[in-house]
Amino acid sequence: MKKIYILWLRQIKRYSRSKSRILGSLAQPLLFLLALGYGFGSVYQQAGQGNYINFLAPGVIGMSIIFTAVFSGIEIIWDRQFGFLKETLVAPISRLDIMIGRTLGGATVATIQGIIVLSLSLLFGFHPYSWLGIFPAIVIMFLIALLFTSLGTMIASLLEDMQGFQLIMNFLIMPLFFLSGALFPLDGLPKTLSIVIRLDPLSYGIDALRILLINAGHYSLRMDIIVLGAITAVFLWLGSYFFKRIQI
Amino acid sequence: MNSIIEVKNLTKKFDDVTAVDDVSFSVNEGEIFAFLGPNGAGKSTTIKILTTLLNPTGGSVLIDGHNPVQNPDIVRRAFGIVFQDPSLDDELTAWENMEFHGVLYDVPNKLRRERTAQLLKFVDIFERKDDLVKEFSGGMKRRLEIARGLLHHPKIIFLDEPTLGLDPQTRNHMWTYLKELNKNEGTTIFFTTHYMEEAEQIAQRIAIIDNGKIIASGTPQELKQQESVSTLEEAFLSLTGKTIRDESANSKDRMRAMHRLHSKR
Numbered sequence: 001m002k003k004i005y006i007l008w009l010r011q012i013k014r015y016s017r018s019k020s021r022i023l024g025s026l027a028q029p030l031l032f033l034l035a036l037g038y039g040f041g042s043v044y045q046q047a048g049q050g051n052y053i054n055f056l057a058p059g060v061i062g063m064s065i066i067f068t069a070v071f072s073g074i075e076i077i078w079d080r081q082f083g084f085l086k087e088t089l090v091a092p093i094s095r096l097d098i099m100i101g102r103t104l105g106g107a108t109v110a111t112i113q114g115i116i117v118l119s120l121s122l123l124f125g126f127h128p129y130s131w132l133g134i135f136p137a138i139v140i141m142f143l144i145a146l147l148f149t150s151l152g153t154m155i156a157s158l159l160e161d162m163q164g165f166q167l168i169m170n171f172l173i174m175p176l177f178f179l180s181g182a183l184f185p186l187d188g189l190p191k192t193l194s195i196v197i198r199l200d201p202l203s204y205g206i207d208a209l210r211i212l213l214i215n216a217g218h219y220s221l222r223m224d225i226i227v228l229g230a231i232t233a234v235f236l237w238l239g240s241y242f243f244k245r246i247q248i
Numbered sequence: 249m250n251s252i253i254e255v256k257n258l259t260k261k262f263d264d265v266t267a268v269d270d271v272s273f274s275v276n277e278g279e280i281f282a283f284l285g286p287n288g289a290g291k292s293t294t295i296k297i298l299t300t301l302l303n304p305t306g307g308s309v310l311i312d313g314h315n316p317v318q319n320p321d322i323v324r325r326a327f328g329i330v331f332q333d334p335s336l337d338d339e340l341t342a343w344e345n346m347e348f349h350g351v352l353y354d355v356p357n358k359l360r361r362e363r364t365a366q367l368l369k370f371v372d373i374f375e376r377k378d379d380l381v382k383e384f385s386g387g388m389k390r391r392l393e394i395a396r397g398l399l400h401h402p403k404i405i406f407l408d409e410p411t412l413g414l415d416p417q418t419r420n421h422m423w424t425y426l427k428e429l430n431k432n433e434g435t436t437i438f439f440t441t442h443y444m445e446e447a448e449q450i451a452q453r454i455a456i457i458d459n460g461k462i463i464a465s466g467t468p469q470e471l472k473q474q475e476s477v478s479t480l481e482e483a484f485l486s487l488t489g490k491t492i493r494d495e496s497a498n499s500k501d502r503m504r505a506m507h508r509l510h511s512k513r
Contacts, residue, residue, distance in 0.1 A: 006348055089300075
């Protein structure tokens, strides 16, 4: 337990010390919130859908979580390249525990990032439906974070170095984000698109956040939680499976 | 004497390359043992197998009486290691790196702090204990790695080219400490180096590996006599030939080069 804690703590310390990383990863969500939020605001209103910033904020929170979480998972590649991974692999601790400690740490970091974006969006005109909804929303954020940190771990265990990183970003993470309904409502979409969106785990995370934060969702909260929970469990399992196979 | 490392007919194959080929040797408890060989001879692969990082293809290994494949955790507690490449977390302080290690090896809190302070004082970085490792010089990092490897009081310490890039002062200081540790605590020392005079001065026994096979072993004296030369360097060259070996650049090297390029200030 203590070993998992120290692995978790390491992730938190590394995060809190890299000010540039915190600021850098806030820039993108802010840009989306401001440019799209204010840019499309009037069109969205005229289409009779209401306040776009309100609609967009949960999506942008989801975005900051998926990027931070995948990146935290992928950090294993750096640890491997710069040697620190060896230090943990020769220590008397099981690989499963290493993976759990790291993943919890990465997921915590991504959740904090999500909370920061949530607070910032409040400054830019986001009004949650109920303040109490924020607490269960944070639990959902953690679930999303856990899912995508495990995905990052899985990717990192399969990649030799950072050269494939750009590929993963463009062909996996970007599509996961853009096809999640983070930016647009899921009603009245072309059939193919709505099927693709149903296959994207992030869709359910963002839908759950919308239900809790603005009381408007596409699927039901129950379904969101079941799908998220199940996929998180599968990804955690896959992540630890691939992590165990890492050879230095 | 008791042998603390016992390697029999060890073989490791990567696809079609045989990195370690039917290697057998043993190291006695309390011995200072040098494992020498040209680049790519199989030294690092052997060390990785001994330290549970790789599984062997064939043969048997016993570390302090335990098999690293079957009982990795018992074996892991028995040794400390200073890797050839850095393995510190640059974003943590020296103290935090020690804490991390101590917790992973179940060193109780109080003892951990005492030993950390004592070891950091010894390697002369106690005053800098709260600085981030990324601000340290190469020599300081090396010293910190050695201190960390000793924190859980291992029975065996593996040092893979520990003195690479160290100045003579630091090298001297480091070996003085390790020899004392060996004398007082009976810690077995297993090291590799490319500095033959270092091996000659420090090692009690030496094994030379080339192309995955052990080609000679004995005391420095015996090796010199066997080849009828006056220094270990000459003995080494006469045994392994004068051809220069190449290790193919792997992705790790490329990555380091990239990192250096980006982190230049």
